[in-house]
Amino acid sequence: xxxxxxxLGGAAAWLVAGASMVGAADWTxxxxxxxxxxxxxxxxxxxxxxxxxxxxxxxxxxxxxxSTLLVEGERVYALVRRGDDDVLAAFDAGSGxxxxxxxxxxxVPEGYNNQFGPGPHATPLIVGNxxxxxxxxxxxxxxxxxxxxxxxxxxxxxxxxVRQMGRGYGASPxxxxxxxxxxxxxxxxGVVALKQETGEVVWKALSGGGYSSPLITEIDGVPQVIAAxxxxxxxLDPDTGAVLWKIDLPETASTTFGTQLVADDHLLxxxxxxxxxxxxxxVRKKDGEWQAEVLWYTRKMRLMHGxxxxxxxxxxxxxxxxxxxxxxxxxxxxxxxxFRARGFAKANVVKIGDKILLLDEDGKLALxxxxxxxxxxxxxxxxxxxxxxxxxxxxVGSRAYLRSRTQIVVLDxxxxxxxxxxxx
Numbered sequence: 001x002x003x004x005x006x007x008l009g010g011a012a013a014w015l016v017a018g019a020s021m022v023g024a025a026d027w028t029x030x031x032x033x034x035x036x037x038x039x040x041x042x043x044x045x046x047x048x049x050x051x052x053x054x055x056x057x058x059x060x061x062x063x064x065x066x067s068t069l070l071v072e073g074e075r076v077y078a079l080v081r082r083g084d085d086d087v088l089a090a091f092d093a094g095s096g097x098x099x100x101x102x103x104x105x106x107x108v109p110e111g112y113n114n115q116f117g118p119g120p121h122a123t124p125l126i127v128g129n130x131x132x133x134x135x136x137x138x139x140x141x142x143x144x145x146x147x148x149x150x151x152x153x154x155x156x157x158x159x160x161x162v163r164q165m166g167r168g169y170g171a172s173p174x175x176x177x178x179x180x181x182x183x184x185x186x187x188x189x190g191v192v193a194l195k196q197e198t199g200e201v202v203w204k205a206l207s208g209g210g211y212s213s214p215l216i217t218e219i220d221g222v223p224q225v226i227a228a229x230x231x232x233x234x235x236l237d238p239d240t241g242a243v244l245w246k247i248d249l250p251e252t253a254s255t256t257f258g259t260q261l262v263a264d265d266h267l268l269x270x271x272x273x274x275x276x277x278x279x280x281x282x283v284r285k286k287d288g289e290w291q292a293e294v295l296w297y298t299r300k301m302r303l304m305h306g307x308x309x310x311x312x313x314x315x316x317x318x319x320x321x322x323x324x325x326x327x328x329x330x331x332x333x334x335x336x337x338x339f340r341a342r343g344f345a346k347a348n349v350v351k352i353g354d355k356i357l358l359l360d361e362d363g364k365l366a367l368x369x370x371x372x373x374x375x376x377x378x379x380x381x382x383x384x385x386x387x388x389x390x391x392x393x394x395x396v397g398s399r400a401y402l403r404s405r406t407q408i409v410v411l412d413x414x415x416x417x418x419x420x421x422x423x424x
Contacts, residue, residue: 025396025397026071026072026073026126026396027068027069027070027071027072027394027395027396027401028070028071028072028125028126028127029070029123029125029126029172029174029175030067030068030122030123030125030172030213030392031307032350032394032395035174035215036261036309036310037307037308037309037348037349037350037351037392038309038310038350038351038352039350039351039352039353039395039396040352040353041352041353041354041355042352042353042397042398042413042414043398043414043415043416044352044353044355044367044398044413044414044415045379045413045414045415045417045418046367046378046379046415047378047379047418048367048379048380048381048418049418051381052365052381052384052411053365053379053381053400053411053412053413053417053418054411054412054417054418055409055410055411055412056094056096056399056410056411056412057095057096057409057410058096058407058408058409058410059091059096059098059407059408060406060407061078061080061089061406061407061408062078062080062081062082062087062405062406063080063081063082063083063405063406064080064081064117064118064119064405064406065079065080065081065117065119065120065121065391065405066117066119066120066121066305066390066391066405067079067080067120067121067122067123067124067172067391068123068391068392068393068394068403069391069394069401069402069403069408070123070124070126070131070394071093071394071396071401072126072145073093074092074093074094075090075091075092075093075099075145076090076091076092076093076096076401076408076410077089077090077091077124077126077131078091078403078408079120079123079124079133080120080405081106081117081118081119081120082103084105084106084107084108085103085104085105085106086103086104086106086119086120086133086135087101087102087103087104088101088102088104088124088131088133088143088148089101089102089148090145090148091408093410096408096410100147100148101148102143102148102149102150104135104139104141104150104153106120106135106136106137106139107137108136108137109137109164111164112136112164112166112168115167116167117405118136118168119135119136119137119168119169119170120133120134120135120136120168121136121167121168121169121170121211122134122136122169122170122171122172122173122213123172124172124173125172125173125174125175125180126145127175127180127196128145128196129144129145129146130142130143130144130145130151130196131143131144131145132173132180132196134169134171134172134173134182135169136168136169136170137157137164137168137169138155138156138157138162138164138165138169138185139153139154139155139156140153140154140156140173140182140194140199141153141154142196142199152198152199153199154194154199156169156184156185156192159201160184160185160186160189160192160201160204161186162184162185162186162189162209163185163186163209165185165209165211169183170211171183171210171211171212171213171214172213173213174213174214174215174216174225175196175216176193176216176225176238176239177238177239178195178196178197179193179194179195179196179202179238180193180194180196181193181194181214181216181225181238182194182213182214183209183210183211183212183213183214183227183229184204184209185208185209186207186208186209187207188204188205188206188207189204189205189206189207190205190206190207190208190209190210190227190229190232191204191205191206191214191225191227191229191236191241192204192205193238193241203240203241204241205236205241205242205243206227206229206232206234206236206243206246207229208229208230208232209229209230210228210229210230210254212227212228212270214226214227215262216238217262219235219262219266219283219284219285220266220284220285222244222285223237223238224236224237224238224244225237225238225241226262226268228270230251230253230254231248231249231250231251231252231253231254232246232247232248232249233246233247233249233268233270233281233292234246234247235283235290235292244290245283245290245291245292246292247281247292247293247294249279249294250276252272252274252275252276253270253272253276253279254272261308261310261315262283266282266283266284267280267281267282267283267295267332267333268280268281268282268283268292269308269315269332271301271302271303271308271317272302272303273302273303273304273305273320273321274302274321276299276302277297277298277299277300277301277302278297278298278299278300278301278302278303278315278330278335279294279295279296279297279298279335280294280295280296280332280335281293281294281295282295295333295335296334296335297335298330298335298337300319300328300330300335300337301315301317301319301328301330301337302319302320302321303317303318303319304320304321304346305390306318306346306347306348306349306392307348307349307350307392308349309349309350309351309356310332310351311329311351311354311356311370312370312372313331313332313333314329314330314331314332314338314370314372315329315330315332316328316329316349316356316370317349318344318346318347318348318349318358318360319340320346325344325345325346325347326340326341326342327340327341327342327343327344327347327349327358327375328340328341329370338372338373339373339374339375341374341375343377344358344360344364344366345360345361345362345364346360346361346390347359347360347361347364348360348390348391348392348393350392350393350395352395354369354370355367355368355369355378356368356369356370356375357393357395357400357413359384359389359392359393359402360389361388361389361390362382362383362389363382363383363384363385363386363387363389363404364380364381364382364383364384365380365381365384365400365402365411366378366379366380366381367379367380367413384402384409384411385402385403385404385407385409386404386406386407387404387405387406387407388404388405389402389403389404389405391403391404397414398412398413398414398415398417399411399412399413399414400413
């Protein structure tokens with residue numbers, strides 16, 4: 001039976017659920033083990049020295065990119081930009097030594113909006129012995145995890161006629177049985193299933209496109225792909241692409257960057273910055289028919305491209321677009337504002353047990369405890385990374401794997417590690 005996931009995710013993507021083929025400690029997709037930016041409790045230090053948590057290793061790697069690092073066993077995988085190439089590389093998780101790298105040409109097309117850089121924006125996906133990537137230029141690729149050998153490539157623009165998105169492709173892939181399910185684009189191919197082995201198209205469904213990746217979850221015992229394509233939210237049969245339910249939201253909901261979630265109580269949360277906000281849909285099967293309705297809407301939380309986590313009855317995220325950003329919490333059942341906290345720039349959050357790890361775009365790292373009316377800052381440090389930091393942390397045990405556009409740093413947040421000076 002599929003385990004129902006709490007959160008869809010993403011800074012350009014939601015995230016995978018389904019029958020996991022990895023150990024619980026691995027971070028092999030956007031959102032981590034369960035796709036909800038939530039991991040099991042670890043024995044974390046609740047204070048750091050002047051230099052911050054203990055640093056295990058740091059490397060300069062690449063020139064751009066916002067995808068999250070992947071961690072599996074003794075390997076860390078990173079997808080970055082170097083010149084006109086997308087570069088996928090594997091590092092030794094203990095030392096930071098590079099094991100292999102694979103560079104593939106991904107020139108930026110004419111008319112590309114480079115305001116936020118050339119990407120890559122989407123996070124890769126590990127399934128079995130393959131790593132799946134997607135470039136900002138809409139090319140899906142499969143690599144051999146052992147040595148980086150390119151196994152297949154599928155240009156969505158050429159193969160399906162998908163239109164180049166202005167700021168580049170940003171949705172992360174998800175896995176279902178022997179397929180990966182991706183956002184496509186255009187009429188009757190907004191969501192596309194591809195064979196993992198070959199890249200062959202298995203099914204196509206819905207119309208539109210977007211920056212949020214599909215989620216695979218289970219509601220009322222039925223596995224389904226949940227997609228956000230412009231103002232449309234829908235649930236699909238992951239085997240066939242058949243539409244189970246669909247709801248049309250206002251056009252202001254068409255740019256969905258923020259994390260989505262499906263809660264155990266049938267609640268689907270989605271959020272957009274700019275002229276929209278956050279809303280909850282109630283999705284369930286009644287009298288044999290699927291129904292979806294909006295329970296509440298608020299502009300008091302607007303996610304641009306960060307992550308969100310659920311803490312008790314609260315949804316916690318960094319809210320804001322081009323102005324100030326506030327760490328914000330709303331009640332999941334009512335949408336009422338619980339609190340706003342200052343002190344951080346636009347940020348990503350990961351829940352570790354009952355603690356929150358926050359990494360803001362300026363490289364500030366903090367460990368937080370959540371109350372009903374605010375947060376307590378247990379530890380924080382400035383400048384953990386240089387350059388714009390929009391990538392979500394990957395957390396395995398007590399280790400945090402962080403990246404900016406140009407740097408990778410691995411920290412030990414464990415209580416036993418903070419005696420010796422770490423820092424950066």
